[in-house]
Amino acid sequence: MLADTLARTADRADTARRLLASARVPDSPAMPVDRVPGWLAEQARRGQFQVTPVPFAQLRGWAFDEVSGDLRHESGRFFAVEGLHVHADALPSRGWKQPIIVQPEVGLLGIVAREIDGVLHFLMQAKMEPGNINMLQLSPTVQATRSNFTGVHKGRGIPFLDLFLERGRARVLVDVLQSEQADWFLAKRNRNMIVEIDEDIETGEDFRWLTFGQLLRLLLLDNVVNMDTRSILACLPTAGAGCADPADPVLRSFHDPDAPALNSAAEIHSWLTGIRALSELNQRRVPLKEVAEDGWLFGDKEIGHDSGRRFKVIGADISASNREVAAWAQPLIQPQVPGLMALIVKRINGALHALVQARVDVGHLNVAELAPTVHCRPADHTGPGTEPYPPFLADVLAAPGDRLRYDAVQSEEGGRFYHAENRYTIVEVPDAFCEDVPEDYAWLTFAQLTELLAHSNYLNVELRTLVVCAHTLY
């Protein structure tokens, strides 16, 4: 590390204060919130995007390996669909084999920030992804795999990438590797970054500056703010912002590092360490063709499970006028049923606490990560032959409407997942709700969660979405 990197990162408490100030600016003349959906629709029209499902045999550039059956790109880069053989406590002793996306390279998800009239604004992009609901969603300034920026896909240059990769071009507010969907990806991480610049930069029609308050209003809408944006914003520090209204349990939870948390940071670390140490998770990459042993069927157009549950692998042909390349083909993962990601929150000692679970998932890098209270596909738990309800699902489904503090449908990353929608909800439970929970669940304040987000692989991507959505509660 060279000396000229000194003072390139911002002070976390200062960032937290400026984030809170930006949250309190619900609109901005530069780009009123009401005009965002129309602008996204206009960009969609201009882009002339088309996504057409095609049989695997017509997936240009992609082929099943003759020996292993793995679905790979001819360049050997981007990603591959392989098989994963997992042994875990919850599975039969012979384990379980399933398709999995293997993408060892780390991508960059980056947002450029700038103070406009003293208020922090974020540069958002109207970006098309093939699996997106609405085709375009509000995306980070830069969203690139390493294959993108090392030029394997022969695409055009990526705007603003240099602000993230070149030393000393901008001040770093967030810079951390975070995990993505562990039931579809093997140990996938992306680099989540926010960098701040002091001077205005030239942007195109597909970019807009928005305050955090505006982004929070857009998070109340279904399928407008994309997963990568949600993930990055969740990583912003909040502790130490100071709390103008100490009587507000939400503000205290996010901003007051001295809020009386039910469990100390050391306690939470020890609890999670114990679960990671004592849970079994043994993962081995195997040839994709072996997943047939566990009920996966290979068709011309899709790989799916004979139960009709889980997910399908499909192929799509894509054309777009304003992507780095104008046309391409790729596999996509399509879930069979939507998920429910619910966070139970409760006022404890004057600060809102979130009930999270330490969840072991097939693709995890580090055995267990913190996940929403309920992280499931409800359809997997209703009807004959299905699994029993997971803990707290009944509480969430039975919650009266006035207890739903947040409730919207958001979709997962459209670059890999096709119309993968989940309902995200935050349910505030009454004082009578029991604080004694099963041993793989714990109550944390939001400041504790955002402090953990300074490090990799503590919060899964679904919980990160709920952390940023919880900012809408104050």
Next chain:
Amino acid sequence: MLADTLARTADRADTARRLLASARVPDSPAMPVDRVPGWLAEQARRGQFQVTPVPFAQLRGWAFDEVSGDLRHESGRFFAVEGLHVHADALPSRGWKQPIIVQPEVGLLGIVAREIDGVLHFLMQAKMEPGNINMLQLSPTVQATRSNFTGVHKGRGIPFLDLFLERGRARVLVDVLQSEQADWFLAKRNRNMIVEIDEDIETGEDFRWLTFGQLLRLLLLDNVVNMDTRSILACLPTAGAGCADPADPVLRSFHDPDAPALNSAAEIHSWLTGIRALSELNQRRVPLKEVAEDGWLFGDKEIGHDSGRRFKVIGADISASNREVAAWAQPLIQPQVPGLMALIVKRINGALHALVQARVDVGHLNVAELAPTVHCRPADHTGPGTEPYPPFLADVLAAPGDRLRYDAVQSEEGGRFYHAENRYTIVEVPDAFCEDVPEDYAWLTFAQLTELLAHSNYLNVELRTLVVCAHTLY
């Protein structure tokens, strides 16, 4: 997490203060340091240990898999020697295949602590491991794989294990998963724990209570304090102990969280995130027989590399009178030449700073971990056909004797490695030493290092040894 876990973890600053107080007690009438080597020798005599190299065909309970060639135990547990195919920036594009130990289960390395006359003491065990130099070394109170404590090896009960695993039996001072040798293990971690009890417990002839000051004196000797002990003790918090002598750059570096560090914590995180994101490390477990493609030779008694460098896999038959099982056989890894682990330290702004590298290694879970300034086998860099010197090796080898602030030979874990000795040294460089270093190197204070040790996979096991050895400098 249940409410009765509240207040079970100690405050980190309080632990740091008590650790410093214990460091200042260089001897104790309960067990004078001078008597430790004799006690270890006596325990060795009583144990009647024998370690005999045997051909793989005579390795009871172990066999090469007929299809893959993997070397496994008949129970399917403990560990296996498999093949690893790695792609990384430093390797040829076709990658590199080598034998690797796969041991997905997390073991427990635990030390029981107690205040005696107001001073923190640690309960150390004289424990035999088949690969140990001197057969017995000073080991943690408990050192157990999950196979041990779930009874797969049909061994006797493990003393004191309940203090670590049963809720509320003791106060937790340290509890974190840490990595082990990444050139021999695939993503191996162990749970490093220290728990404190308030009342005396009954211990046998093979246990002794020692102060931290006594352990530091023993760390000055070769091959007395085992790797697991060094790893656990390194994880003790030091920041916030307060500093009686603010003029001492070593004390400031360890104990003063406000010491003027050259790089902020956020800066260090961003630097390491960048290296993890931009370095390639693609690991795939392959059948052990495939490593023959890269020059590994399979003999009756050993698997070794045709260069005569790297390491060998051997088999050993072991008998002991006081281990959980009286006789067993197992494979061991035997390095061909000793390593050099050197930490360059320098006084910067009145606080000692350590120069660490972000090192990418074949078995890493998380691409890169912080490693000693020099982490190599010097014999790999001398003579015809060898690699050039790595950065700073020449500085370390040329350092005059009065610059060597610490210098001893320590061995790596004797449960998996046979006579794996490394020279550990700390070299203090003069003010003229340039602070501009290559981009994968950085200067950190010791408080910054011990704060990172609250989390997994930041410091490799060799750097953890040097962190605890650096306590001998004040």
